[in-house]
Amino acid sequence: MKAIELEKTYNPKDFEDRIYAQWVEDGNFKPVDGNEKSFTIVMPPPNVTGILHMGHALNNSLQDILARYYRMTGRPTLWLPGCDHAGIATQNVVERQLAKEGLRRQDLGREKFVERTWQVKEKHHDIIVSQLKKIGSSCDWSRERFTMDEGLSRAVRETFVTLYERGLIYKGLYLVNYCPHCGTALADDEVEHQEDLGHLFDINYPLADGSGHITVATTRPETMFGDVAVAVNPDDERYKDLVGKMLKLPLTDREIPIIADSFVGIEFGTGMVKITPAHDPNDWECGKRHNLEPINILNPDGTLNDICPEQFRGMPAEVARMKVAEVLKEQGYLVKCEDYKHEVGHCYRCNTTVEPYMSEQWFVKMRPLADKALKAWRDGEINFYPKRWENTYSSWLENIRDWCISRQLWWGHRIPVWYCEDCGEMMVEREDPCCCKKCGSKKIRQDNDVLDTWFSSWLWPFSTLGWPEVTVDFKKFFPTSTLVTAYDIIFFWVSRMIMASLEFTGKAPFHDIYITGLVRDKKGRKMSKSLGNGIDPLDVVSIYGADAMKFTICFLATQGQDVLVDMDSFKLGSKFANKIWNATRYLLMNLEGRNLVAIDPAKFTAVDKWIYHSLNENVLKVRNAIEGYKFNEAAQAVYDFFWNDFCDWYVEASKLSMYSGSEEEKDRLVSVLMDILAESMKMMHPMLSFITEEIYAKLPNTEGKVITASFPEYSEARKFPEEAKMMACMQDVVRGVRNMRAELGIGAEKKVRAVVRMDEAGDLSAFMKEHVDLLKIFVNSDNLTIDDSASVDVTGAFPIAGAGFETYVFVRDAIDVEKEIAKIEEDIKKTQALLDGVEKKLSNEKFINNAKQEAIDKERSKKAEFVEKIEKSNKHIAVLRSF
């Protein structure tokens, strides 16, 4: 046959896009039919707020590796892609756009605003999809979903109504977290606590009977207009007599009582707390206990409302705070103001300070759902990798609170509840009603609020497969196999999916949860826009190629560790891909004039057996690593095999026969090389998808595509442990001589004479003899003898110790005898130390009695080895002295 030419340099741009398009065209990402157990991943849907960052690249690279691997094992494999509408986040993006045009969403009106948001969604969606394609994601685009598409919207409505029917959704007036900037309520976990520098004010409240005053401490004096009481601890001796008395609330004409409640800390501040149920969670609870009517002092935009004295109305709370303090001071009520550090809630989307705000909202009763989710975990239905995240999961579920699901936004699933304006009837409906069910009036209006984004996301693993319909896909691919996600959304998403899935399908939505680390820069900082330390995945692909990116990520993705990268990090993958390319180019060149023959194990040389053995062992490593989510180990295994074993030793060894072997031997060897190469492509494909596909197509011994090929099996027939050991000995000889040459400065131009003296004539000796010509090349010798009868005179030769043999190199002239002796003596010292350790163990009765037999045997063989080495070294010193 003719040589097959490969471009001189590895240039992924030449083929990545072409190959991706071909995969899509051939439907390679669609699950195959079959009775094998299916493997399913649903992609964590990226938000349509922007474009993908390195975190997405990490996440999707790992999912891609899993999908490609399981696809190659023959299981019907589905990786389902999609995007999330990301309510608040996307709405914010659009509102920021509008702000640049000097507009607010109210200026457009709900309908126009939502329309515009859809446009933004489309734009970002298209970018996200093109990015996922660029990085090589093998997801099934024909099944792509969006959280607001028709099917998913139906699932959302079904869920809402069903939960309502089951008594798990309720509406009520509660104190919720409210973001004045986003203008909506938030769930508890959407609030991030950050340390803020504020002030602690001590304010005097006069007793109504004029008998003096008490002092309360607060960080928020402006909320005093909502005060309904002052509380003290019932056990606080100082204030016992005051309980029940009335206070005059400064700046108002109201009077409030002093009450006793055990939540008040005696030690803290003055031991007296003003109670503002409408603006503080603790006060809210306290207020409920004492039947105190909350007084709301804020407008929805966070400014003070008409309940407050006129001079403060319309002021944002933070402005009012200092103003109120000022007035209090003027009037002599403020007695102290000191700087104070405390944790304050912020909106996780816009970072605005969150206000506890009393309003009517919809909630999901979580306790019953959480209990099911805890049970499923305890029953072993879900496994976290790494395991420690299970604590995070369980402790959150154990302390769960009801979930506020209504949002005062326009972008999202509108709450499927209608109110009759005539009779006040409330209807919770699967289908839009046309009129009031009770009075028949057509004057009905739908609830203005939309649902929390996560209310659609938590259905993702089954809504995307057609639920609530029991579709073919749902039956085949649910429950899914693995979820790959980052740890920052275990609460938001992972645990809620488990709850929803158990509630509605009766099954956990996935078996395994692989929690990735976060992508950080080289200094360990989170990648962020404000720091400007982010890396664009597309830049990485553009510079190094998609394979280089995925392989590097895989190599660095150790379970539970964050991944630290900069642009240069991806050289690792790039270099490896380049190596694969060049090795292939060389091997394909050598096809010139050759004929491929069937691989015949009976004709394997010992070195052939070794490389198959190594391939086999690494196949096992890769399989175990991927199945156990140890991505770095899988990458390490293919790297070691292909580079260190195949290229550095096997291909180098093959050159001998390639240049001087018989025609028949050359055909046989080339065939073996092609076989190993093809097997390597299959083994590496999940991690290096494009280059392996490109090469696989060029190999003369392959048919079809590597993406649809079978992943190599671990095979008993490829186990050759004896040959592997002998090869290791040969490598020892080679390394020994090369080392000596380098140390003595014997250049490549100078050939040496060498004798490998075997301790005995056995298999190892036969192996060395079989490969004597190879040894000559490896050590650059023109005269090398394998001597198993000690018949060759080695007087004056430089000795190198080995296990089962000694190597003598005739380089008398180059040697600095004293230096070499010193080196060997140093070596003996080290070995002696090891030997001492071993002997100590072996003479220890307890060790002999307690250790496993194999451990004892190992120590014994180590002892023998050390003794042999020291003996040989001593002999070699004598040899050197005789020079």
Added chain:
RNA sequence: GGCGAUAUAGCUCAGCGGGAGAGCCCCUGCCUUACACGCAGGUUGUCGUAGGUUCAAAUCCUACUGUCGUCACCA
């Protein structure tokens, strides 16, 4: 404050009961007709500190110290 993670070569990290490993860096030779994104050779570590368990500990346990992450916060 609770919980959790982590501390191994100059850097980033594997290893997690029986002779210290990888990648990058560094040093020395080499453009050996696949690859200088390369080849060959080499250097580098009280495996955080102190105890404990064990015949044996980088590996298990405890405490401490540093770093990081989370949850919860008392006005």
